[in-house]
Amino acid sequence: MSDRHVTTDEAGVPDACTLPTAERPLRLAEFDRFFTAAVRGIDRLSAQHLRLRLDGAAQTEEMARDLTARESSCCSFFTFGFSRPDPDSLSLDVRVPAAHVDVLDALVERALSSRTGR
Template sequence: MTSTEDLAWVPESCTLPTAGRPLRLAAFDDLFATSLRGQQKLSATLLRWDLDPAAEATARELTSRESRCCSFFTFTFHPDGEALWLDVEVPAEHRDVLDALGERAVAGIRA
């Protein structure tokens, strides 16, 4: 179960109702645990996730929902047959949010 501490990094600009936040976080955690192969930090405001291509539909649906409540995220997919890269970019003022999401992703790879 997601604790309040897990959600401390969620910005005030997020429009997802508070009750839905643990579920969204759990959806990202599931994506990380089942489909994330690796992560690169390309810059302070840009992460690249290497995902299992079989997870593309799930990842697109999840990032679409996330973009609706946290419009500062830019998610860009780069499918390539045997690989699927997902770039996650934020404006500089939301680096802390990107860092927190990246930490969760790395923890999910190791889980």
């Protein structure tokens, strides 16, 4: 089966996601809260690579690691990576294969909307 024809629902959640449909709005709300509380900057490094610059607090890292671990368990096409450019900042890299660029696009839009209050 080719992954070139990926379909998504109205929230941009692809069919490849195994999170039960009833739980998806809750997960999206968690991401929205995370984006509002923790994201300090958004860098789209390529079509398949997003970097979120986060508040460097320990509780932010704990929240980000928990959320990304749960997301990886149902949407295995995501690759998440963390780095600390300095002691006061934290970066979260989000990568997707080419077939899921539309999902990363939707994630960027949610992050931007959450940060601007739209």
